[in-house]
Every structure is written in C-alpha cells, then in structure tokens.
Amino acid sequence: MGTSETDINQLLDNSGQLKLRAPLNIFIGGQILDRGITIANLIGFYYGRNPPRFQQDTVLQHSRMYGFRPKEDLAVTRFYTTKEIYNVMMKIHEFDAGLRKAFEQGGQDQGVVFIQQDLRNEIIPCSPNKLLLSKTTTLRPYKRMLPVGFQTGYKTYISQIVEKIDRAIGESGKKDGVAFLIRLDNAKKIIRTIAKTFDDNTGPSWDVKAFLASMEYLSRHTDSDYQGHVWCIVKRGRNMSRIRPGSDRYEDAPDTPAGEKGELRIAKQVATDIPALLLLLQNGEEEKGWRGTPFWWPVLVAPKNTKTVVFTSESLSEQDETEY
Numbered sequence: 001m002g003t004s005e006t007d008i009n010q011l012l013d014n015s016g017q018l019k020l021r022a023p024l025n026i027f028i029g030g031q032i033l034d035r036g037i038t039i040a041n042l043i044g045f046y047y048g049r050n051p052p053r054f055q056q057d058t059v060l061q062h063s064r065m066y067g068f069r070p071k072e073d074l075a076v077t078r079f080y081t082t083k084e085i086y087n088v089m090m091k092i093h094e095f096d097a098g099l100r101k102a103f104e105q106g107g108q109d110q111g112v113v114f115i116q117q118d119l120r121n122e123i124i125p126c127s128p129n130k131l132l133l134s135k136t137t138t139l140r141p142y143k144r145m146l147p148v149g150f151q152t153g154y155k156t157y158i159s160q161i162v163e164k165i166d167r168a169i170g171e172s173g174k175k176d177g178v179a180f181l182i183r184l185d186n187a188k189k190i191i192r193t194i195a196k197t198f199d200d201n202t203g204p205s206w207d208v209k210a211f212l213a214s215m216e217y218l219s220r221h222t223d224s225d226y227q228g229h230v231w232c233i234v235k236r237g238r239n240m241s242r243i244r245p246g247s248d249r250y251e252d253a254p255d256t257p258a259g260e261k262g263e264l265r266i267a268k269q270v271a272t273d274i275p276a277l278l279l280l281l282q283n284g285e286e287e288k289g290w291r292g293t294p295f296w297w298p299v300l301v302a303p304k305n306t307k308t309v310v311f312t313s314e315s316l317s318e319q320d321e322t323e324y
Contacts, residue, residue: 041069047081083149083204094138137210139302139309142268145214146299147206149250151199151242152284155293158197162281162294165193169234169279177263179231179270184219187230187277188212194296203250214311215275215300222305224273231276233263238282238297242289254280255299267301276301 013019017040027039069077081089137145152158168190174180195208219230240254255264255278267276278299284290 041073043069043073043077045079047079047085050082050085087204091136091138097138137207137214137311139214139218139306139311141302141304141306142271143302143306144255144264144299145211145302146252146254146297147198147211148252149204150206151202152291152293152295153197153199154291158295159293161193161197162296165190165296166281169232174232174234176235177233177266179233179266179276181226181229182232182277184216184228184230187215187219187232190277190279191215191298194298197295210311211298211300214302215277217309217311218275218300218302218306222273222303226274229274231267231270231274232279233266233276234279234281235263236281238280239285239288240280240282240297254282254297264299264301268304271301271303273303273305275303 011019027042191208191212195206198206200206215230219228238254240251242251243249244251255267256262263278263280267278270276278301280297280299282290282295282297284293284295286292
C-alpha cells in the first residue's frame, strides 16, 4: 500500500527528522528509508539490497545510512551486509578515491582513462556513463590485483597442472625472489593455466578476465623499452592460510611477509613502467583451509607510473540498463 506525503509528514518533527518516541528504535523499510529519510544517531545497519547490477549513483544515494551522527558514536556504529555487497562498496570507494586523486593532481586537464574490453578482446576507451559498477576495477600506482577467497581443485585434478606450471617457470633458470622479464603472452598463458586449478563452485570466483585485461593494458600502454613484457617474481614453499588466523576474513596478503626481501617490496622496486607478476607457490595444507595440494597464487602489481584507469570487463551498453 502506498504512503502519502501527509502520512510521511506525520512521522517527522519540525527539523524533518523522524520522531523518535522511544529510547531504542528499529526501522525496517525500502525506498523511503534508503532515499527519503535521514535518521540522526542511527548506529546499526543491515543492508541487503542486492540487484543483478549495481550503478554507483543509486548506491551512493543509499549512503545517507552512514550518517549523520556525532563522531563519538563511530566507535559503536556497525554496518552489516554480505561479502558480495561489501566488495561492490569497496569498488565504489576505489572508484571515487581514484577520481578525487586525479582531480587533485590535475586530472581535469589530463583526464581519467576509462577503458573497456571489446568483443575482440582488445582494450578500447569508453564513456564513463557506460561503466557497470559490479564489473569495475580501478588501476592506480602499485595497485595489487589477486584472487581472494577462492578454493583450489582437488589434488587428483590439479597436481599435474601445478607441476606443469612449475616446470615452465623453472625453465627461466632464475632463483626465487629475483625479478626477471617474461613476455606478456607467456604471462597470460600462465594465468590461464593457474585459473584451471581453482574451484569456481567453492568460494568467490576469480575474475580472470579483468586480471588478464588489466595486465595487458599495463604492459602495452607504455613508452618503455620493456613494452609487451611483465616483471616476474617467483616464491615457493609458502604456507598461507585461506582464512586469516583469529578472524573470519579471507587472506588477501600472500605477498607481504616480513623482511626487506619480501616479494612485494621487490615488485615495487622494478615495476616502474610495466607491471610485476608475483607467482607464489603455496603448500596448500588442509589444516590451513586448503585441499592438501600445492597451488600457485598470482598477484599483479601495477607500475609506479600508472595513470588512474577505470577498467570494466562489461559495460552497460552490453546489457539492459534498467536499474533493479
């Protein structure tokens, strides 16, 4: 049943806020709550709006749920949602932060690069209003891209593939922890092969398409003599957990061990004009949450000289633009 303007006005006080008639109040609603009303001192939120496609302008209108409130209340403010919605909101933050930084650095003159992948698997410029938020990746200097929350296949199915990758990498003759150049085509073959060792039916799936397209863009769009190449850094014998110890969060930093010789530090030293690809061979022990078989965990590090780039592997022009 619809709600008239008169009905709504009866719920508001002189300042336009909802009348709070009790010390504790719980509000349940849809459009009226997410767009039409701001509630002061609200410190708990359950957000479950999960449309097939997210558009940033609509989601940002819902962000009034974050406030307003006194700063002192932030310590006890809690926001609950699903991991999928949380990931989309993280992308909103990255997108907004990237645009803000670009403007602060004169991006209104140089422009932020918006790219999409066309049907021929080539990367072409696109209009910002065609971006599909749920498929968006923001690239910036030293941005890391990696699969998180995934699960491997079983030993019977992936052990030979893992060994094949190990042999291919071993043919370079480079020691672990030493950066060396590989051709972009070879790097893409390695990533596609690694993707075959992951179980897409268990845990969040890895957006391999975005990973490959971003690596290609960062490798080819440079004036460096190393154009079309990627720095590669290999580490074996890693034993990271799938879930961070003492938490319910997926491990998202397999590349940052302590010490000056950590591979992320090495990657930042060499990745000036082209990206660095970290290939980390994990032991995959069952007690660490895996399936008792080694696997490769890739991490892509954007180069230092990366301009802010908003990449989408799927644009609104490829789908019905109806907002759900």
